[in-house]
């Protein structure tokens with residue numbers, strides 16, 4: 565299959581190449597795309613060197629599939645141009661996610677929404693994907709009334725420039741001596757601020773978690789109360805999640821539902837210090853859950869801790885799984 569990766573020099577783009585290789589995605593022609601700044605640079609894919617090309621050049625070669633991780637502006641402008649030449653676009657940016665005509669897909673949860681007419685398909689936000697994977701089967705059985713979620717998101721969630729800021733700080737450089745991505749130092753700090761602030765006092769990242777949850781679970785009535793924070797962790801997002809159900813439940817049943825949910829791994833043995841941590845989720849595709857306990861402050865509620873590698877299941881892996889789903893459904897050619 566002729567496959568373009570748009571944003572190939574970025575953190576997600578690099579991981580996208582790894583995931584395509586690992587999953588033996590049937591790539592017959594590889595088109596690495598980045599901004600004009602990177603055209604002519606070399607990237608390695610499948611043991612071979614490839615020269616980065618412009619989006620225009622890639623479009624002229626009519627790819628079957630383009631996986632985008634180049635930011636909302638690039639997706640807005642370029643995704644329709646790729647789609648116009650018959651290319652299926654899987655987009656990691658936030659631009660198309662809430663468009664009522666575009667599907668927002670987590671393959672384990674709502675694979676059924678895809679139709680042959682879908683040419684631009686949106687990949688959800690990283691914090692939403694990891695939250696919804698363990699939540700979807702619980703919602704089916706116990707009906708979630710309300711979610712209260714606080715995130716502890718790693719710097720890789722902001723891309724290459726953010727990682728460079730934290731590395732500079734760890735080398736001892738002072739504020740003003742390096743190019744800052746965040747409005748404050750990030751190392752030895754926590755910023756309760758991800759993406760821009762909106763008029764309602766929430767950030768865009770927080771509202772993504774609200775709106776995307778409603779769209780993916782097809783239930784606009786679930787209450788979602790989010791706070792998102794950036795922590796000085798290199799990779800892997802963590803979330804403290806509180807759920808209130810409509811129906812009574814047994815904790816053991818929640819655990820066994822998760823144990824049989826594809827993509828979810830239970831790490832929950834506090835007596836032996838077993839619980840999910842970002843350092844150990846790095847490089848893995850699963851969403852790790854633990855610290856499961858009943859919430860004594862409501863009639864039917866739980867608290868738990870949830871960790872995942874934001875660049876894998878939160879971005880690259882989910883996008884490649886969407887592409888695999890398109891093949892399975894016959895919307896992309898089998899090679």
Ligand SMILES: NC(=O)c1ccc[n+]([C@@H]2O[C@H](COP(=O)([O-])OP(=O)(O)OC[C@H]3O[C@@H](n4cnc5c(N)ncnc54)[C@H](OP(=O)(O)O)[C@@H]3O)[C@@H](O)[C@H]2O)c1
Pocket residue numbers: 570571572573574575576577597598599600601602603619632633634635636638656657658688689690720721722723724725874875878879
């Ligand atoms: N990091 C995460 O955890 C995560 C998770 C989910 C989704 N995402 C989304 O994925 C996207 C990229 O994130 P990232 O972390 O990989 O960022 P990044 O490290 O900053 O990389 C951005 C990439 O986009 C390319 N690019 C920028 N403008 C472009 C244009 N006009 N045309 C073609 N390519 C262009 C850059 O090319 P140059 O190198 O030439 O500048 C680079 O390859 C964002 O939309 C982000 O929201 C990120």
